Amino acid sequence: MTIWLPDADETLIARVAVGFATGAATPVADMRWFRDTERRDIQADLPGWPEGPSFTVRSKSERRLRKGARFGGGVLLVATLGVLESLAGSGSTGNAATLGTPEEPENEVEDFPVLWAAPNTTARTLPWQLDPARRPKEQRTHLVVTDRRVLVLGLRDNKDDPLDEVLWETARSNVVVAARKEFCRYDTDFTITFKDGSWCRLAGWNSNCRDDATRSLETPLPLMTPDDLTPGQQQAVQKLLEGKRPGGTLLLYRRPSRNVYVTYQLDDRVDPAYGVGSEAFKLMDPDGENARFHKGDI
Template identity: 80%
Template sequence: MTIWQPDPNETLIARSAVSFATGAATPVAGMRWFRDTGRTDIQDELPGWPEGPRFTVRGKTERRLRSGAKFGASVLLVATLGVLESLAGSGSTGTVATLGAPEDPENEVEDFPVMWAAPGALARSLPWQLDPARRPETDRTHLAVTDRRVLVLGLLNDVDNPFDEVLWETERSHVAAATRKEFSRYDTDFTITFTDGSWCRLAGRDTNCRDDITRALENPLPLMDPDDLTPGQHQAVRELLEGKEPGGTLLIHRRPSGSVYVTYRLHDRVDPTYGIGSAAFKLMDADGQNARFRKGDI
């Protein structure tokens, strides 16, 4: 089994499955583009990239047809649910999720760039394997974040032998910000903005994947020293680790709400579909008791 590991003098904070994001709004649904700062398509300029699909933003006529089809499907769904509710003699059987209002219509509805980079900018160096429309079905891509670096790893979709390979890396200091995007299906999208102004829009395999990465890229890195814990928190951590396999990494995050988030991870347990999850975790208050989750804690 070949699994990438950080250097002896660095700490792995998160490793999660990611890909370039995919448009969700009707005009750009299922699509993505690679742009320079003049909004020109640059995918043919990216060195070593294989040919990929060519997309066109849907015109108003096509949007109306798609909306009409969705409306018809919605009517059928409502009618069906009404019958089911009558038969069951109960209330609503489900809810319909919506995307809400776009935060950045120009880049989420009118266009959907997943790479925004001037010539020579860092985002242009990202590997083509991040594009699910280009990489083989047998492959996956993970983003690994350490206290020193950010890396893109390529691997096989094989739990027994993922065969990790470093496809790209940069110093952590080259990342200016990582931002969760609210206007995304399933709450999986986020952007990474580099210090040269270029950026990319990625999507985690699920919300946990996204949150692990964006939390790991917070600046300054909000990791606490165990010596800073209160006696009650120390006791909570001891109880959390009871019976857990040794050899993992304990990370203690100070959260914006004032709570403390603790994770324990075994770095040799990689799931190609998701990455490295927590063998144990806890959000706790100053006394080590379970804290109520607030936005941004996780």
């Protein structure tokens, strides 16, 4: 068993299971593309990538049939064609109610790029193992964020023998922004944009993976030290850690609401399905009391 650990002078902030995202709107559902800045398909040009599936955006007639099949009846299909035709223009056929309004129709409905990269840019160096359609079923990929680096690890889907392998890394300073995406299934999607303008769209194993990843990639990193806490907050943290195994990492996040989000993680306790989760966590107000959640706290 080989578990990746940060260097002695480095702090592990997050480790979560991720992969390239998957389209949710009907025209691009269950599909993804790899594009250059002219919207050309570049997957055949990515060095070392094995061959993968080729997708085509669904036509309006295919969208109607896909929706009609779900209803399970031709009569109902005919009755709904008029409504579906009007929805098809926006690309939200069949799931407008659950997905809401796309933030970027050109990238979420009309097309679904998960890699957007001009030649010789950072996103083109991302490992093919992030692609669920190429990655072996017995393998997982984890995104690791430290105070210095961002990495992608490959590992076996086996709690007793993870066998970490570093597939890719870049300096943390190469990341400009990580943004959560609202137009997706299960609140899992987010994008990472690099200094050269290239970006990728990833999906966490669940919404907590996405939230841990994007919070850890905020710039500037909003970490506090125990000395930054009020006496009430210091007491709350001390109580939170009672009975917990020593040697873990305590992370204190200053949030825009003035609340403080506290997590305690054991860096060597890796779950292939998730990554490294919190052994304990708390959202506290300036007095150290449990705080009411505001958008952006987590």
